[in-house]
Amino acid sequence: MTQLVLHNYDLDDACYRVRLVASCCDLPVELRNVDMFPGMEQVSPPYLKLNPLGRLPILETADVTLRHTGAILLYLAGLDPQKRLLPTEASALAQMMDWLFFAEHDLSVSTEARAISIMDLPGDGPQTIAQTRALLRIMEDHMSAQEIKGLSFFAGEEITLADIALFPAFALSRDCNIDHDAFPALRLWARRVRATPGFVVMPGIPDYH
Incomplete structure (x- = not known):
């Protein structure tokens, strides 16, 4: 290895x-x-x-x-010999990559918002929090649509890299005083992510009930 x-x-x-x-x-x-x-x-x-x-x-x-x-x-x-986070079907792979780019680029503002909120770094806290909330709403709407289709994760029925990449921005958004009750589909999705074999936490990741 x-x-x-x-x-x-x-x-x-x-x-x-x-x-x-x-x-x-x-x-x-x-x-x-x-x-x-x-x-x-x-x-x-x-x-x-x-x-x-x-x-x-x-x-x-x-x-x-x-x-x-x-x-x-x-x-x-x-x-990973089992390729457990990589879909084999082309459309699922494309969706995974699309959300992976979303996580790294668009959602980077959530990192900034959190740093301003908990580390008192300079920046426009209210604006970055508003931007983060709007991006989480995009995620919420997508997962609501996925649930209607009977799909459990962002790129399909199985968990992929996209879900891992997106998870921290939502799970840590309470550090910015974003109410998770406003995102019921994401709350259910987060529970499924947490149930993945090998899941580990970091400080600030809340429990979901």
């Missing part, structure tokens, strides 16, 4: 996505914890050599260093 080294900060939702995929795919990962806050170690000269963008997560292997969350998730899922 390829040695996997994850440069990690436990409270970072992107790092959590990587840890969660690795756990669900039963892949051993060596964690090297980074003082991201308040130390900003990720922008120190040694880390800028690994990732000139100055952010986490970073995944190192003997052959490649990856610095974008979506690429890391796809790489890990591809290492």
Whole structure:
């Protein structure tokens, strides 16, 4: 098995996505914890050599260093002999990729909103929270439509990388005082994600009843 080294900060939702995929795919990962806050170690000269963008997560292997969350998730899922998070049907794969891009790009504002709310970082808190709530509404509407079709996850009947990538933004949105009662379809979906073999939590992930 390829040695996997994850440069990690436990409270970072992107790092959590990587840890969660690795756990669900039963892949051993060596964690090297980074003082991201308040130390900003990720922008120190040694880390800028690994990732000139100055952010986490970073995944190192003997052959490649990856610095974008979506690429890391796809790489890990591809290492899984069972390919349990990768659909085989073309349309489901396309839907998975579409939501994966949504998670990494559009939903990045949710990370900003949370950082402003709980770490008191500078930024427009009300605006980023409003944007996050609007994006969660898009997700809610999609999962409501999926349930009508008898489908349990974002790209179909089975869980995929898309669900893992989307889960933290919703699960952690209470840190921004977003009421989960307004998103019943996402609450049910989140329960199904939590029931996935290998699921692990991070600080701030609430229980669902």
